[in-house]
Amino acid sequence: MKIDFRLKEELRKYLEKKINEKKQIVKVISVYPLTEAEINQLRKSLPMLSERKMVNIVDKSIIGGLIIKFDSQEIDLSILGQLKNFKNLLIK
């Protein structure tokens, strides 16, 4: 099937836009919903993310702490992550 060139271009632009939007989003995973004050504090602590949109995701399985995801990076500050690191240390 041949796709029309203009349609193709539009599709590409749309996808690029979507990707950029997604790139702009910072995901913060926590055990309970973060308050506005906490989010603001977080923005202050991470100046490079201050302009971006922050989305708070609640996940009780991380036990405690936070996980911050942006672009292709992940900052794991959760208790579950620490425990897993500790377990890996034990195994080694």
Add this chain to the structure above:
Amino acid sequence: MESLGIDIKLLLAQIINFTLFFFIFKKFIATPFSNFLNEEKQKEIEKNELLEKAKKREEELALEEKKMREKLQKEYEQSLRQMKEEIEELRKKMLDQAKREAEEIKNKSKLYLEEEKQKLAKEIKNKLGDLSLSITENFLKEFLNEDLQKKINQNIIKNLTKKLN
């Protein structure tokens, strides 16, 4: 002569008779018989010669047979010795190979055992880690209330800049 009692006629007749008898005897009896005897004698000599030749040949054959038997015996002994040597060599080779194979199997088994041991140790460590993690997780889930969670988060946010640097 007559006075001596000899009858000339009779004597003559007897002489003739004797001569005839002599010739006839010689021609028809003595000579063939003699020839027969000679032939027999000759045959006997030939027979003896043949016998002697046969005897000689028999001796020669016996000697040859003896030599052949000795030669065969020697060859047999040599073959036997050679075969024994070959068997011994083969036995040694097989023994060496068996030893090598046994050593190889031993080493492989050792290696396998060592690997299995390590695998088992790793598995035990893993299980222990999982168990410890699970226990700690459950404990922390029960222990951490919302206040504590908030304190932890505050602490993390406060130290975030330091951590990232």
